[in-house]
Amino acid sequence: MPRISVINESSVVSDADIALIVPALQAQWNNDLVASWQVEAATFDLLPTGATPPPQTSWLVFLDDTDQANKLAYHDLTNDGSSIAKVFAKSLADHGQSLSVAASHEICEMAIDPKLSTSYQDPSGSWWAAEICDPVEADQYKYSIGGVWVSDFVTPRWFDLPCDSPAFDKQGFVHRSFEILAGGYAQQWDTAKGDWSQVNGFGLSPLKLLVPAAGSRRDRRRRKRSLWFRSQAIREKAPDHSIVIPSPAKAKHGASRNTPARPAAGKP
Numbered sequence: 001m002p003r004i005s006v007i008n009e010s011s012v013v014s015d016a017d018i019a020l021i022v023p024a025l026q027a028q029w030n031n032d033l034v035a036s037w038q039v040e041a042a043t044f045d046l047l048p049t050g051a052t053p054p055p056q057t058s059w060l061v062f063l064d065d066t067d068q069a070n071k072l073a074y075h076d077l078t079n080d081g082s083s084i085a086k087v088f089a090k091s092l093a094d095h096g097q098s099l100s101v102a103a104s105h106e107i108c109e110m111a112i113d114p115k116l117s118t119s120y121q122d123p124s125g126s127w128w129a130a131e132i133c134d135p136v137e138a139d140q141y142k143y144s145i146g147g148v149w150v151s152d153f154v155t156p157r158w159f160d161l162p163c164d165s166p167a168f169d170k171q172g173f174v175h176r177s178f179e180i181l182a183g184g185y186a187q188q189w190d191t192a193k194g195d196w197s198q199v200n201g202f203g204l205s206p207l208k209l210l211v212p213a214a215g216s217r218r219d220r221r222r223r224k225r226s227l228w229f230r231s232q233a234i235r236e237k238a239p240d241h242s243i244v245i246p247s248p249a250k251a252k253h254g255a256s257r258n259t260p261a262r263p264a265a266g267k268p
Ligand SMILES: [Zn+2]
Pocket: 105, 109, 131, 132, 133, 134, 217, 218
């Protein structure tokens, strides 16, 4: 069973704030994602300040903003190579965005594609990244779980995959496969460029057109996997309980994650 360590390194949200969100994230995963995507159920644990995340857990880390890259949890994988989702609380607040919707977005996408390695091919032969919240990412599509706003997400049917449900997204706003709603976006593999291109829905917020936050899933998708590096992050018993990582230059080269994406079906 996947276990998610929830780590609060942000100075702008309290553990109490996050404790209100976590049950909704767990309920969304264990009810809605299990029903639509048949993922394994997960447990979420909000760690006390300064606690070391247990091994073999994925991390959901709340940070202030990406300016903390040299100090906090700016890395692509946890110490033992598990996946990590990052939520930039101060950046979100600065732009009037919902913390819980952003956390839900990252968690849903991590649940479906923890290693950011999965894509699906459309009938024309084009590949689409398995980022299930991007096409429906706008405030008007969110929904409430126990009074906490969470993100809409697309079902396998959006990717033209077999699916028990006739719905293309959880909330029923989408009407056909590969439709990108107003305000949403998607990553499509551009064969000519050999790179990902962002396809934008009508009226996409200028925020989403900006360069993605360093370390975000969008950023990692756009970086070649050979440019990821395996974090040496440790949660030191430092006075400020920060997560400290060495600079990339000091990171052991042998720990680099440079395995090319497997050319298996569904993973170009
Ligand atoms: Zn996304």
